[in-house]
Amino acid sequence: MSKYGLVGKKLGHSLSPLIHNYVFQKLNLSGEYSLYEIENEKDILKKLRAEDVVGFNITIPYKEVLLEELDYISEEAKKIGAINLVRIEDGKTYGYNSDYFGFIKMLEEHSVEISKKSCYVLGSGGAAKSVIVALNDLGAKEIVVVTRDIESKKAELKRKFKNIIVVSYEDIIGGEILINTTPVGMYPNTLNSPVTEDILKRFDVAIDLIYNPADTEFLKLAKKNGLKCVNGVSMLVNQAIKSDEIWKGIKVDRALVEELEELVEKELRGEKL
Incomplete structure (x- = not known):
């Protein structure tokens, strides 16, 4: 076998x-x-x-x-x-990198259109990098990467991905699609969300790569405010x-x-x- x-x-x-x-x-x-x-x-x-x-x-x-x-x-x-x-x-x-293909398939499955859209990516780790490349290949109008380690990560990210914007959580303006690639809200710390309800209100679609739990605090807040929600399953x-x-x-x-x-x-x- x-x-x-x-x-x-x-x-x-x-x-x-x-x-x-x-x-x-x-x-x-x-x-x-x-x-x-x-x-x-x-x-x-x-x-x-x-x-x-x-x-x-x-x-x-x-x-x-x-x-x-x-x-x-x-x-x-x-x-x-x-x-x-x-x-x-x-x-x-x-x-x-099957994360790249898995992310694109997930978008297709849930009819999330990326072309010409403003997309914010929470996090700057390996999963975020797969998402950035997929968004770029799908023709996103703008890719904004949000990181807590702005000083240490900005130069590295800008060197690797030429067309992105890198900001801190305090500088999130708003866009159309918000994607969480961080582990914040993952089991067992399920009561946490990477962003506040106020920030979520500035977007139309919330995507969480976390699959355990399937309904994260991030997605609960998004749903409460009328956003289209996609979980990581x-x-x-x-x-x-x-x-x-x-x-x-x-x-x-x-x-x-x-x-x-x-x-x-x-x-x-x-x-x-």
């Missing part, structure tokens, strides 16, 4: 095995998806090759460490400067599906994506699967 998995330092209660193993079983594909907690970045490829793993996802804090070690890097991963998906075939390693599932498509050379249909999203929502609510 082909081995796949998720690599990170602390993986906790990841939903990745649930999603991938469900896909393998449903489509009758050879595959088993496991968690690989690795303490040292230098051991990643060596350890996974030794275990005959043929494909893996990468999470915090290793999304940028393999850029120089792989044989091939996809275009979107080069632009983002981070990899979260690796395929190993015939001894060669191929790196991609769709992105989680769609980036996982992109991984399976790349590993297996398949195309997963929309019905299975919807089935998986429902499965994840039930798991998050603690309902019987």
